[in-house]
Amino acid sequence: MDADPTAAAAPGPDPRNDADAGPDPRDDAEAGPRRVRLVLPGQWGPLFDTDPGAATDAEGDAGADAVPPRVLVVEATETFSARPMHRAKAHLWLSALRHRVAELGDRAEHVRTTTVAEALAGRDDLEVVDPPTRTLRELVRSASPAVRILPSRGFVTDEADFAAWVAGREGRLLMEDFYEGVRRREDWLMDGPGPAGGRFSLDDENRNPPPKGATTLGLPDPVWPDEDEIDDEVRRQLDAWEADGTVRFVGEDDRRRFAVTAAEAEAALEDFVETRLGDFGPFEDAMLANDWTMAHSLLSVPMNLGVLDPRHVVERVLRAHAEGDAPLASVEGFVRQVAGWRDYVWHLYWHLGPAYVTDNDALGAREELPAWWTSLDASEVEAACLSESLDAVRRHGWTHHIQRLMVLGNWSLQRGYRPDQLTEWFTDVFVDGTDWVMPANIVGMSQHADGGVVATKPYASGGRYIDKMSDHCGSCRYSPTVRVGEDACPFTAGYWALLARAEPALRDNGRMRWPLRQMRDLADLDEVVAQEAARRMP
Template identity: 50%
Template sequence: MADWQWLFGDQLGPHFLAPSEQGPAANAPVVIIEARSVFRRRRFHRAKAHLILSAMRHRAAELGDRVRYVRADTYTAGLREAVGKASVTVHHPTSRAAHTLVSSMENVRVLPARGFLVPQAAFRSWAAGHDRLRHEDFYRWMRRELHLLMDGDEPAGGRWNHDHANREPPSKGMRTLAAPAPYRPRENDIDEEVRADLDRWEREEGIGFVGRDGPRGFPASRREALAALRRFIEHRLAGFGPHEDAVLAGDPVMSHSLLSSSLNLGLLDPAEVVGAAEDAWRAGQVPVHSAEGFVRQVAGWREYVWHAYWYFGEDYRHRNALRHRAPLPEWFLDLDADAVAARCLSTVLTQVRDTGWTHHIPRLMLLGSYALQRGWDPRAVTDWFHRCFVDGYDWVILPNVIGMSQYADGGLMTTKPYTTAGAYIHRMSDLCDGCAYRPTDRTGDRACPYTTGYWSFVHRHGSRLAANPRTARAVQGLHRLGDIDEVLRTDRGRGQSPP
């Protein structure tokens, strides 16, 4: 009998069962383990728990008699129940904890990772030739390696990065982007069963969740994920580029793909996703700046984050270059958007509470920026993003938060901290309209919490920021403020209270 093939809950696409010299045999029996201990360890968003369980059970239904689906307290107990001491293969798990677990099991053989575009050894070879592992350098290497969006030896459209065309703020009076609607799945009997089980876990087993479990908003099967990909490529990719950094209160989705959860569940392979985007550009269906902006997210940033997670090592999660120690307040932990007066933060927290998702700019420049300004513990911020986002996994969140969002690695991934005063939020969104605060006010009752928080952050870390050419001007601006003492008093007065 062929070895059993173990599929984790983020390895659900056909490419994880495709036979190869090192991979599983054709038609190898499959085991999937639903371990409740995963949900006991963290207070996950209810919609995230629902999506993961629904996707696992959908995959089991597709595999039919080929799969042994076990519901157990732990992975170890589930594997013992499913296969006893039989030989098992599993593709390289996506978290260090899971990789450590499977590597310790005598009957389990770990296969190379799938679901990414280049092997880890190739990344290490590339990294060995670079003093600083900058994303832009990596992205250009990826484009050449994969011959992706290339015209011969040159990048499509004559430049590697079309970000200059993808930073347009909303037009005055714009309330929605008026993009075609994204694909949304329909729930079925599996979702009904999952929801009943989650209710029972809460009621009988004390497993707690945060957020709301509305109708499932993201694909839970390969068929649904392919439908979502087609819908995006055919109807939404063309309009994706220009406003990908803009935020509208009435249009949280804009032209974003909503494919991250499908990629991170393994329902889609990144090669087919970027290939579809390139094909659409070559067919003249989308402009190059939209295709390139989307490809950069998948073949650039997503791939970079995956490799950085493993390359930087286990100690990376403990980095805290800015020495931020403050705990996350209860209103933030509970996604209590109604307690927040600042319209931008309340709007985004509402989106997270209701859906477990918001796009990359609210994540970085509103949620992450606020945490950075308040000096919250980066490990606690990492855990919050991991728990509260449907597409959040350890490998995704750790570099994005420790490196990109909280600058806790001191600049290994980025050249500066990403934080901003209220003026940026006002320029790139409509979220300041009707707010209790004014983005330009630094003092007084209507002082914007992002503006006071920004200058407090610059003041607190002035020496470090002054030594960085990308942030030195901010320190110079701080010294020109005649009311900095009052700004700091205003900011301190808010403390851990909701803004």
């Protein structure tokens, strides 16, 4: 274990290592020494090391009249070595950590070690905001039994809110109902007792295909953060770890495109509100090969890193609407993603437990993930939509939600990829992937492996949906209207093959009766099933 006091980047002697430095003003003679605040992955912003109500400066750091805690920042290689991680994700995580150490200055105790447990062993002076994952919660409680646990942060709602909501319900825990409850409690987008616009969801106004003939939405490029010497240092560190076999990476790491500090995140939020929020709603489901960001916010990364408070994000977007700078449908759709879906899947992570990923396989999905998929190698993938989406993951570690759900997830669902492996894959290769965010998204929403706990039906489609919502099919060697033969779209044929395979599990689902009836009426169903069983590369 290697303590690194120089990483605090503060001039002069370190008072922690100076016997003559005198008493620390953070120590209270009556209450005993002030505890050291431990921050863990996903907690690399002021929200987690500066308590609510403390005076702060423009960057969100504690002001001179506050008494902020010391902060233990553990840089453990196990964070990056457990499974092959996208190189860009590793860069973002390590850059966020080291940028926060630099910002904290003398407050930071930066410890470099192999495991987090090594850094915590023997410590009886720690406190921590309850971490967002089971692994981290179990780790801090076992490695440092004397640790003081503070209530969780980083979400709009807390565990008590969700528990109260669950206690008052019978039957399924629908996201729509949870979201409505959040809106009512917070008085967000409400018009008296009812929702603004007359409905809690304006999703039907937010399903536009891309403009006909367009290759981009024509919006300004997002404002990317400026890299600095810390980013250079991070690249050298990742190179060294990879060279000595400590870690394995997939994907590329070009320039950093996501915020890793509170100041960068605030700039990214303002840029989104000013240049893309208005178009977010209408085109949130659209795809264009030459526009990888479209009108999306790119804020999931800083929120999941812990450098951007989602409540602040929602309130900023609501202010834009109140000031007449953003239409209701766009604002509602965005608020639903942040205060609805994001909080909902975090609460389900705890509510459904660890067996949710390992024990759910309602559709009998047993296929191992192929090597070309796990290595992000789209070079031999001929289906344009899948090739572009997989290559975007390789290049950026990110795609927007429709590419995840209706291209990558749709393909995986049709091919019967194992949902537990797929959950790990999405967690590892997406720069906003975390252990808490992916289970309900993949096992539930994308793969329907839970049999309907999260989604009422499988999110599967043929090529016609992709053709409608993108410009991919025009350049593709496959035809979205063909299901048999050399030109058969692997999504169109794969859709019918999926229904044939999963019919026993789906026949009692009321929303699937018509699709299953259509499937049974196909004269060439056996040929379609045989064709797709033999297909290995799309």
